[in-house]
Amino acid sequence: MKQPKNILEVYYEPAFSGITRHVGSFVKRLSKENYKFHVVCATEDEQIERYFQDMGIDIHIAPPDRFFAFLGMVKVIQLIYKFKIDIVHVHNLQSIFWGHLPRLFALRTKFFFTPHVINFENKYLEKAFFIVWKAFALLADKIIVLSPAQKSALVKKGVKREGGIIVIPNSIPSEEIAAAEKGDIMAQSLDTLCILSVLRLVSQKAPLRLIDVAEIVCRQNFDAHFYIVGDGPMMGDMERAIAQKGLRESVRLLGFRKDALNLIAQADILLSTAQWEGLPYTLLEGMALAKPIVASAIDGHEFLVKNGVTGYLSHSTEALAGSILLLLKNESKRREMGRMAHQRYMAEFSFESFIAKMRGLYDI
Structure with a gap:
C-alpha cells in the first residue's frame, strides 16, 4: 500500500x-484518505486545540505572536524532520514569515501558501507588506x-506569476448544512422578520455600520x-451604539454561538x-441554506x-438599508433570491468540488 502523504497545516x-x-473542513475529510495531517496554530484559544483533538488530528499550539x-x-x-513532512501548507498573512522561513531548512519539502485575505486597513502597511511578500x-x-x-x-502586484497561483474557493461540509435545523433559540423573532449577521466584532467587519443600517x-x-x-473587542462599542440609538428592542447581540449555522437557517435575510x-x-452558509444576502460591495x-439575482450589493449604508426594506416587503422576492443563491452554491461552491480541488493540490 502506498505510504500516506504527511501534510503540515x-x-x-x-x-x-x-x-x-x-x-478543519478539508483535514477532517482528507484524513480518511491517504493523507496524514499535523497542525501548528499560533493561538491562545483552547477551543482550537480541542477542535482538532476531537478529530484525532495531531495539533501543536504555539504562542500567538503575530507575524513573528x-x-x-x-x-x-x-515536525518537518520528525514526521518527514511532504507538504507544508501555510495559511493567512500573519503566518507568512514564521510559516515560510522553515523552507530554508527543508528544501525538498513543498510549501503552499493561502493568504485568505490580501487587504490591510493601513494602506501604507499594505504597500510595504507586498514588497516583502514578493521575496x-x-x-x-x-x-x-x-x-x-x-x-x-497578486499577479498585478507582481507577487507571483499566473501559473503559480491556484483558485480554490471555500465551501461548507455537506453534513453541517444538512444538520442545520430550525430551533427556538431566537424565539423573540418568531412573529417578526429576522435580519442576521455573523461576524467577529473587529474593525475589518465594520460592525457599527450594522447598527446604522438597523436604525434606518x-x-x-x-x-x-x-x-x-x-x-x-468592539462588543462594548456595539452595546453603546445600540443604547444611544434607542435600538435595544430591535437589535440583539447574541455573542459567540456554536450554533450559528442553525441561526442562519432561521434568518430571513443575511447582512x-x-x-x-x-x-x-x-455568506457561503447563507447561500447553501437558500438565504438572500445584502452586503457591502467588496471583492469577497x-x-x-450576484447583484439583483441572489441578493444586493452596495457601497452606501442607505442603499444597504433600502435593499433590506425592499426584501422585507416582498416575501416572494426573498424566496426567489434564496433559491437562486442555493443554485449558485451547488453549481460553483459545493463541498465535493472543494475537496476534489484540495486533493488535486496535495497530489501535485
Whole structure:
C-alpha cells in the first residue's frame, strides 16, 4: 500500500474563527484518505486545540505572536524532520514569515501558501507588506487564493506569476448544512422578520455600520429584528451604539454561538457590512441554506453574490438599508433570491468540488 502523504497545516488565529473552520473542513475529510495531517496554530484559544483533538488530528499550539511566532517556526522545523513532512501548507498573512522561513531548512519539502485575505486597513502597511511578500513568495511552490479577483490582484502586484497561483474557493461540509435545523433559540423573532449577521466584532467587519443600517430600517416601523452573532473587542462599542440609538428592542447581540449555522437557517435575510473579506463563510452558509444576502460591495462579496439575482450589493449604508426594506416587503422576492443563491452554491461552491480541488493540490 502506498505510504500516506504527511501534510503540515500552519496558521495564526487568535480565536476560533473562519481559518480554523476552513482547515478543519478539508483535514477532517482528507484524513480518511491517504493523507496524514499535523497542525501548528499560533493561538491562545483552547477551543482550537480541542477542535482538532476531537478529530484525532495531531495539533501543536504555539504562542500567538503575530507575524513573528519564533517558537511556532521552531516547532514547524521540528515536525518537518520528525514526521518527514511532504507538504507544508501555510495559511493567512500573519503566518507568512514564521510559516515560510522553515523552507530554508527543508528544501525538498513543498510549501503552499493561502493568504485568505490580501487587504490591510493601513494602506501604507499594505504597500510595504507586498514588497516583502514578493521575496517570501519565492519560498512557496504555489499560492492558493479564494477568488479570481485575489489572483488578479497578486499577479498585478507582481507577487507571483499566473501559473503559480491556484483558485480554490471555500465551501461548507455537506453534513453541517444538512444538520442545520430550525430551533427556538431566537424565539423573540418568531412573529417578526429576522435580519442576521455573523461576524467577529473587529474593525475589518465594520460592525457599527450594522447598527446604522438597523436604525434606518427600524425608522420605517417595520416589525423586524436584527440579530448579531459574534464576539470581539468592539462588543462594548456595539452595546453603546445600540443604547444611544434607542435600538435595544430591535437589535440583539447574541455573542459567540456554536450554533450559528442553525441561526442562519432561521434568518430571513443575511447582512454583511465588512470592509474587506477573503471568501466569507457566513455568506457561503447563507447561500447553501437558500438565504438572500445584502452586503457591502467588496471583492469577497462580489464573487459570491450576484447583484439583483441572489441578493444586493452596495457601497452606501442607505442603499444597504433600502435593499433590506425592499426584501422585507416582498416575501416572494426573498424566496426567489434564496433559491437562486442555493443554485449558485451547488453549481460553483459545493463541498465535493472543494475537496476534489484540495486533493488535486496535495497530489501535485
